[in-house]
Amino acid sequence: xSQGPHPQPExxxxxxxxxxxxxxxxxxxxxxxRGLLLVAHGTGSVFRFxxxxxxxxxxxxxxxxxxxxxxxxxxxxxxxxxxMHTWALSxxxxxxxxxxxxxxxxxxxxxxVLNLTFGLAVPAFxxxxxxxxxxxxxxxxxxxxxxxxxxxxxxxxxFGLWHLGYAPTLLQHPAHPEIASLLAFKVGYGTxxxxxxxxxxxxxxxxxxxxxxxxxxxxxxx
Numbered sequence: 001x002s003q004g005p006h007p008q009p010e011x012x013x014x015x016x017x018x019x020x021x022x023x024x025x026x027x028x029x030x031x032x033x034r035g036l037l038l039v040a041h042g043t044g045s046v047f048r049f050x051x052x053x054x055x056x057x058x059x060x061x062x063x064x065x066x067x068x069x070x071x072x073x074x075x076x077x078x079x080x081x082x083x084m085h086t087w088a089l090s091x092x093x094x095x096x097x098x099x100x101x102x103x104x105x106x107x108x109x110x111x112x113v114l115n116l117t118f119g120l121a122v123p124a125f126x127x128x129x130x131x132x133x134x135x136x137x138x139x140x141x142x143x144x145x146x147x148x149x150x151x152x153x154x155x156x157x158x159f160g161l162w163h164l165g166y167a168p169t170l171l172q173h174p175a176h177p178e179i180a181s182l183l184a185f186k187v188g189y190g191t192x193x194x195x196x197x198x199x200x201x202x203x204x205x206x207x208x209x210x211x212x213x214x215x216x217x218x219x220x221x222x
Contacts, residue, residue: 010141011154018134018158025060025129026165032056033169046174047110053169054117057125075132076207086204093212100219115219123214130159130194131201131210139202148202156194163190193217 033056040052072078079087101119105112134155142150163186170179197210204210 011138011150014137014141015154015158018137019161022129022158022162023165025064026162028063029056029060029165030168032059034172037172047113049172049174050110050113050117054113054121057117057121061121061125061128070133074136075128076135076201076205076210077128077132079206082205086206090206090208093208097212097215097219100216104219118218118221119215123211123218126159126162127197127207127211127214130155130162131197131207134158135198135201152195152198152202155198156191159194160187160191163187 033052036052036055036059040048073080079090097119101112101115104115104119135151138151138154139147142148142154144150164183166186167179167183170177170182193214197213200209200213201207
């Protein structure tokens with residue numbers, strides 16, 4: 001009995017295309033960051049660096065939305081047909097993140113800017129990109145009893161590798177961190193976080209829960 005075409009060649013094609021697209025996005029992000037730094041007259045301080053960093057994600061995210069005009073479903077944001085408790089939990093989760101970010105202002109301007117960047121801009125950008133767009137590309141072509149985990153693990157590995165693309169930005173950090181060890185940590189952290197958020201994407205059918213987990217993890221990260 002014929003079992004149909006094997007899904008792996010198509011999966012490999014999507015993965016290679018995704019790697020190319022992600023590399024281009026990282027290049028665009030680095031270019032926008034560099035341009036905004038020039039406008040801000042260089043880094044000068046960690047505060048200015050992180051402010052420009054967050055603005056870069058926001059600017060590129062808006063640009064990608066304008067150029068490609070993805071649907072809410074493609075980004076995992078559609079709640080149409082979902083039960084009321086899904087609506088409630090989604091909005092409560094986002095409200096929790098917003099509350100954590102806003103209240104961090106009481107600890108000073110630096111924690112507030114860090115949370116704006118890593119608690120809002122970065123997780124929103126990355127979750128819509130990975131658990132939204134990329135997950136939607138990988139999930140339909142995964143087959144077999146472990147199809148969900150093929151998608152989740154593939155997305156997690158790509159998410160881990162994605163963090164290597166932050167090297168050009170980190171090289172301009174005014175605190176001059178040890179790049180190799182920091183990137184190694186980011187790749188490992190990103191892969192583990194990608195597994196958790198990918199599982200949430202599969203379980204909930206949307207990107208709200210992955211965003212909340214990602215944001216909270218970033219806010220409370222040491």
